[in-house]
Amino acid sequence: MPELPEVETLRLGLEKYLVGHKIEKIEIKVPNLFHGEPKNVTHAKIEGVRRFGKGLVIDLSNGHSLAIHVKLTGQLIFRDASTKNEPLSKKVGEDLPGKFTHVIFTLDKGAILYYNDIRRFGWIKVVATDDLNSIPFFKDMGPEPPVAKVQKGRAVLDFKKFSEILSRANVPVKVTIMDQKRIGGIGNIYANDSLFMARIDPRRKGKDLSEAEKKRLYDAIEKSLRKGLKYGGASELNFVDALGQDGGYQNHMLVYGKKGEPCPNCGKKILRIMIGGRGTFFCPACQS
């Protein structure tokens, strides 16, 4: 779902369309997902959009920022004066606003930013721009793979760090690479596909991998994240970009969601097991 490639795709669109707009009004229909003072956001100008792992930060001219996590089903959709009558997205909220539109930002020049979220797992927090670390999610995030712009002050995951992280991990390697405190940005889709690409059994413990296997996995993670970015993210659930458009990676996934289908490499059936409480797809013949 929204993992690094999806959130970066969203960020690119938001940066393109939001920067320069002023926020004139906020309507909060579901208070539970909005934290902080709305008054610290209104009348401010949007200056930039940053991404940290799967987290987004919209920076404002008044020293405050909107820190946002869309979790599984959150969407941020931009409409301007000429597109404001278009449906929000094919998947959620055909109406304007839709049943799942929980926050509406009215911008200047007739533009609008909608926050939709079917499952309401996501959050929007108003925070001082220089105090992002007051949010544990940002404070505790591990280094992220260098496949898109890594923000100032954030560590980049190079191979040496990656190798050290795996060497300490006494849990299945899939759990380790998905742990945002250890590595930022990888979720279930790209974890499954990266492990398949690297031909590593997701159940193995990180500390048991050889240096050569770790290198294969490091390279595979970069490759699958870049592939996700190239296709504009995966939209098999509710992900859409800043204009409400689907990504394309769901048509290029290697093993994720393919239980019972033939392995793209050897033709044997893809298995599905649970690891760390999450569905895990792999080829029992190719991944050892």
Place this chain on the structure above:
DNA sequence: ACCTAAACCTGGGCGC
């Protein structure tokens, strides 16, 4: 300190 599993929430798919 480290690890596991449940909780959060709701649409969609399945069996009956």
Place this chain on the structure above:
DNA sequence: TGCGCCCAGGTTTAGG
């Protein structure tokens, strides 16, 4: 038809 059940997964939290 439609009801009940289970499943999906990013993060947090509670418990071992």
